[in-house]
Amino acid sequence: MPISTFIGIDSGSEVLQAVVNGVINGSAYGLLAVGFALILSVTGRFHFAYALTYALAAFLAAVLERVYGLPLLPAAAAGLAAAALVGVACDVVVYRPLAERAGSGAMLTIFVASLGILIAGENALSLAWGPGPRNLTGIGSHSISVGGATFTTLDIVSVVLSAALCVVLWLVLIRSGFGREIKAVRANAEMSTAIGIDVRRVHGSVFVIGSLLGGVAALLYGLKYAASPDMGEDAVFYALVVTFLAVSSSSPLRLFAAGVGVGLVERVAGLWLSPQLSTGVVFVLLLAFLSHRSLQLALGGRSLSFTVSRRVRALRGAAS
């Protein structure tokens, strides 16, 4: 009996296909997480309405293209601009006043408000143009087959573009003065104000950058599948999972890698599980992470492995 049958896999190419799909999806998760994590780590806002700016970019572009006959590029640009605008508006109109009023307890309030923005926005889009999915077209794509795994030229563009954007953001953060300002605000907003950094401007730019990155991911998704008003919900869940697995303040490269990792886990799990359940695996991962964190806090801030190894050593010491 070949080993592949033994572990429940039909062929090697099936595995390869899973890995390829994992990387393709994972790079999208990575890009999403980079945008979300930037906003969370710099502004401290739990911007769940990231799902709205995401959907807005692709859905508006699709509407402009299909209903108003715009070519893809201007339609996509308009979608991205709308996403950035709404992202900044969320902060200026809703989050910032809430943060100024509620102080340290603002995280939960902002999250709930963000949920409200998402519900309102999604349904406003559905009311305006119908809730159904709309195709984005305008990029020719044909499929390529390598070693039994099939993917499209669009997939290659997606992976390369996602990775490139993350690298660009990474470079901006470590090289430019603007990047240093962002990092300063992330480390300590109050001190940043003291040394003359305009924190509000940095927050605004972070919302713009984050919304644009998410918007690009949405456009790529829309080109591959379709765009709908509620497409952002799944997306933001993935962004959350990746962000928290990789720690929100880590570098875009690490977040991107974590995204690819999550994509791979999901697809490889899909070899054995139904698509439904393999999505669940990702959240089980998150649950495990959170439980571990909780346990860590219970042990007084020490890491679990450290505590366990200490216990083991103590036992050995007692035995000898």
Next chain:
Amino acid sequence: MTYWIDVLNQALIFGVFALSLNLLMGFAGQVSIAHAAFGAIGGYLAGYLAQEHGWAFGPALAVGVAGAFVFGLLVSLPALRLAGEYLILLTLAVQIITLVVITSISALGGLQGLAALPGISLFGKVLLTPQDFLKLLVPILLAVFFLMRRVAGSPAGRVLRGIREDELATQSLGKDVFAYKSQVFALTAGLAGLGGVLLVYYNGVVAPGMFGFGVSMTIIVMVIVGGSANLYGTLVGTALVVASGPFFQKAIKLSTDKSSLAQLLAYGVALVAVLRWRPQGILPEAATPGALLRRVRPRTGAPAAERAERAIPLAARRRGGTPELALEATGLTKVFGGIRAVAGLDLRLERGQITGLIGPNGAGKTTVFNLLTGALKPDRGTVLLGGRDITGLPPNRIARAGMVRSFQDVRTFARLSVLENVMMGVAGQRGERMSVVLTPMPLGPGERRTRARALEWLDFVGLADRADEPAGSLAFGEQKLVALARVLATDAEVLLLDEPASGVDKRWSDHMIDHIARLPDAGLTVCIVEHNLSVVERLAHKICFMHEGSVTAEGTMAELSRQERLQEAYFGSMV
């Protein structure tokens, strides 16, 4: 007519969800986005047992509620120590995983669910029309409402609100915060399960869409719009949200699919608008019938003029035969990363004396308090309280053992009244545990006793006339007095006061010093950390000087200031 009774029935069912979520989110301050998922556990359990195994309504309901209760308890375990974004994430993950798992179980009908549920037969009569259901649902909603009101209005409810305001401060007053959190999680999950069972039976089907993420959000809207921590508000919020359906269908005459979109749009806008412009919701926390009555007949506090020389409301508690050392810490050590914040510290507090702990910034004084009271676990060393080893116990148990602390940054419960802040400290209250849900004992007499006790202490610190104001509205100095009264109300014999007089203007700090100076008369043992040396000199019988994590000298102020080394380290500017 039937249409409107159907709407009412839906409101009654969602009322069960929303009332229980308000106890969790509004009172205890624990955000949960998994409330619909708990409903799903109850609804699916009952639906499956009824359809596939022919169970009757009663047992199916009981199992559904119990299942959701147990599930809530399990979820609460990792949730206990998580706060803020992590708790949000955890409940979000639970919401999603629950539905993913349910829809992937073929026995539960996958994405379609189960659609051949038997009806409810009660007393030989099968419930068919909305009118029939009304007779079942009204008593259930009333029961849930009064259950929630009982918890919220009990000493246990006060502890839950304390947890919402400040977990550590609540724990430091001797409350087992983690037990409360998991119990309230389980209780409200069980009630969400009840809502789920009712929803399933009412619709005659159970399907994943009935318990999705959107449903969780809708329940949150009901709570926030109606008013967090106000159960009457939740009834209003639920009614408004449920009635918005007919409003869009009948009054604006939108088509069915458009009206449901418009309805959701309105929920979202309402949620944002309420948080932005009226965060307390339609009915604020304090707007209860009881509070309105009190406004008509205001409580009379003690007149402010007579506060000068109050007796300490405390029986002299110096007992014969107890050791003279109230507290003895030996070799306490705490290392953060590579830094030894506290290094082999020895500290002895003599009974009925005030000991001052002084030292330069960063000497580790507050860390010592954290180690003594269990907020941090020492890496090495022992703490004996009245001869009993309390090393490594959690703060609530140390507080119950007789040692409580105040905080440098006050940590009053801002949205609780001054009186409630102090009542929270009073030890041994009846109905303080969550089991208050199960027992029918009257709470009035115990509450009156607790209130009287708390008022005595407020009187002692001279704030009895401010009793009904929210603590957060007081000046910082006044809040420090509230915090002192709160600590005193615990009847603990050892008090650790962290900078009781700093950041307070002279008038209040004089008050404060007078009060503290009188505590040893009642047999209390006090240790204060204070930067203002004149305060320490006036109060302390003995002063311990801390430097780089250990006590390097002790004695009276006069003795200490003669030592050259100390002068350099600390008194430098005075020489």
